Amino acid sequence: xxxxxxxxxxxxxxxxLKGLDFVFEAGKTxxxxxxxxxxxxxxxxxxxxxxxxxEGKVWYDDREFFTLGKEELRQLRMEVGMLFQGNALFDxxxxxxxxRFPLDMFSKMTLKEKNIRVDECLSRVSLEGSNDxxxxxxxxxxxxxxxxxxxxxxxxxxxxxxxxxxxLDPKTSITIDELIKEITIADNITTVIxxxxxxxxxxxxxxICFLDKGKIVWKGxxxxxxxxxxxxxxxxxxxSPFLQRLKDQAKK
Amino acid sequence: MKGLFFHLGRYIAWxxxxxxxxxxxxxxxxxxxxxxxxxxxxxxxxxxxxSIFIGAVTAQQMYYQLTGTSIPAYYIxxxxxxxxxxxxxxxxxxxxxxxxVGSNLAAEIGGMRQKxxxxxxxxxxxxxxxxxxxPKIIGGLIAIPILVFIAAIVNxxxxxxxxxxxxxxxxxxxxxxxxxxxxxxNVVMMFVKSVxxxxxxxxxxxxxxxxxxxxxxxxxxxxxxxxxxxxVLVLVSDYVVAIxxxxx
Numbered sequence: 001x002x003x004x005x006x007x008x009x010x011x012x013x014x015x016x017l018k019g020l021d022f023v024f025e026a027g028k029t030x031x032x033x034x035x036x037x038x039x040x041x042x043x044x045x046x047x048x049x050x051x052x053x054x055e056g057k058v059w060y061d062d063r064e065f066f067t068l069g070k071e072e073l074r075q076l077r078m079e080v081g082m083l084f085q086g087n088a089l090f091d092x093x094x095x096x097x098x099x100r101f102p103l104d105m106f107s108k109m110t111l112k113e114k115n116i117r118v119d120e121c122l123s124r125v126s127l128e129g130s131n132d133x134x135x136x137x138x139x140x141x142x143x144x145x146x147x148x149x150x151x152x153x154x155x156x157x158x159x160x161x162x163x164x165x166x167x168l169d170p171k172t173s174i175t176i177d178e179l180i181k182e183i184t185i186a187d188n189i190t191t192v193i194x195x196x197x198x199x200x201x202x203x204x205x206x207x208i209c210f211l212d213k214g215k216i217v218w219k220g221x222x223x224x225x226x227x228x229x230x231x232x233x234x235x236x237x238x239x240s241p242f243l244q245r246l247k248d249q250a251k252k
Numbered sequence: 253m254k255g256l257f258f259h260l261g262r263y264i265a266w267x268x269x270x271x272x273x274x275x276x277x278x279x280x281x282x283x284x285x286x287x288x289x290x291x292x293x294x295x296x297x298x299x300x301x302x303s304i305f306i307g308a309v310t311a312q313q314m315y316y317q318l319t320g321t322s323i324p325a326y327y328i329x330x331x332x333x334x335x336x337x338x339x340x341x342x343x344x345x346x347x348x349x350x351x352x353v354g355s356n357l358a359a360e361i362g363g364m365r366q367k368x369x370x371x372x373x374x375x376x377x378x379x380x381x382x383x384x385x386x387p388k389i390i391g392g393l394i395a396i397p398i399l400v401f402i403a404a405i406v407n408x409x410x411x412x413x414x415x416x417x418x419x420x421x422x423x424x425x426x427x428x429x430x431x432x433x434x435x436x437x438n439v440v441m442m443f444v445k446s447v448x449x450x451x452x453x454x455x456x457x458x459x460x461x462x463x464x465x466x467x468x469x470x471x472x473x474x475x476x477x478x479x480x481x482x483x484v485l486v487l488v489s490d491y492v493v494a495i496x497x498x499x500x
Contacts, residue, residue: 048375049374050371050374073377077375077376078377080376082372082375084368085368086367086368088367088368088369088371088372090369101376104275104276104279105275105279105378105383106376106377160375
């Protein structure tokens with residue numbers, strides 16, 4: 001579980017986040033949704049420690065992130081996996097080397113043990129036999145799955161996904177969403193997903209916070225989205241007339 | 253002026269992070285070997301070409317300057333040798349490497365920053381300044397002095413090729429010049445310079461790439477700054493090292 005308390009973040013005179021409180025629950029897919037510029041990426045970067053909040057606290061279970069010592073922080077980092085919007089795969093390394101990288105850096109496993117773990121992770125994301133390919137030789141959807149395999153190779157307790165569906169076709173997006181949800185539930189991971197993909201909201205939104213102009217203006221799950229009277233949320237989720245009609249029909 | 257102090261302060265503070273331990277030694281060792289190969293083997297052809305022509309031009313110019321004077325011809329070999337060892341091999345080689353290696357390092361690390369590779373490593377718990385920069389520093393400190401040493405030899409060979417086969421003066425004169433008034437302290441000076449220049453080129457270029465912000469235009473600008481600042485600092489430090497090593 002990750003808890004944020006009164007998170008504020010400013011860049012020079014611009015206040016991006018204004019006092020956010022939320023609980024990202026373990027074993028659930030927690031979604032941060034909102035319009036472009038709402039502060040989703042800044043919040044995600046604060047959660048993983050790439051930005052420091054101007055004010056507020058981030059708790060990883062009972063550990064307050066920004067007060068941890070060097071060794072405690074290193075330990076916590078081992079429990080964190082992240083899937084980047086652009087995948088952040090190392091171009092000069094093969095798929096297997098990319099997935100193995102965290103193990104190569106920190107584990108005391110033998111090469112054989114590491115390769116077994118890599119094969120397990122690649123098989124989990126249905127990429128058996130792609131070990132020796134380079135990122136440039138595989139599709140965008142496969143690259144995402146390699147990113148997921150790398151993120152889970154160290155058996156993380158916390159998984160962060162930044163726009164996991166960006167640049168993917170709807171069918172591949174659903175596959176990626178289902179994969180993330182399956183891993184989250186099976187391994188009881190606290191998964192935080194930053195997205196503005198409406199399919200993801202409806203398919204895997206187990207715990208959602210809607211961010212607008214730096215504030216959380218709505219909380220709930222995918223079922224509550226359909227019945228929400230929050231105008232801001234409705235205008236964001238059901239932005240197109242087609243989706244609005246669908247919602248009206250569903251209500252009827 | 254404020255910007256200068258900001259970058260100077262950040263550059264110095266960054267060194268503290270670079271020299272902290274990170275990750276697995278075997279990964280670090282592999283990176284060092286890769287850097288020695290990339291910087292050393294990757295630059296040897298250009299260093300060879302430049303050095304041979306600099307030696308040739310030095311010999312030709314010395315011949316032109318000394319012809320008709322009472323200075324003996326064998327002095328040309330002596331001058332070519334000492335100019336190569338004291339100044340030309342280290343300075344010219346490192347100016348060329350500032351262009352070739354400097355821009356390459358800034359672009360490589362800057363590209364990793366832009367593609368979120370550095371963020372990915374940070375989240376995994378990797379000390380990226382140490383993992384990405386320290387192997388390059390060690391690789392540069394191994395490869396560049398060797399390149400400078402090779403450059404000095406090729407430089408002297410270039411002087412020979414430009415003068416003896418073309419009949420400017422005899423093999424005997426050139427070799428006699430090479431063997432006259434040799435001071436081994438000059439070789440020490442050459443290696444000290446090459447180490448100082450190598451450190452400047454690698455750290456300044458990596459600094460420019462590591463802290464790059466923005467898109468491709470900013471990455472290009474960072475690459476250019478890496479080359480320009482490295483060249484200027486190589487020349488300034490050349491003067492400072494010369495004063496320190498030759499005074500008293």
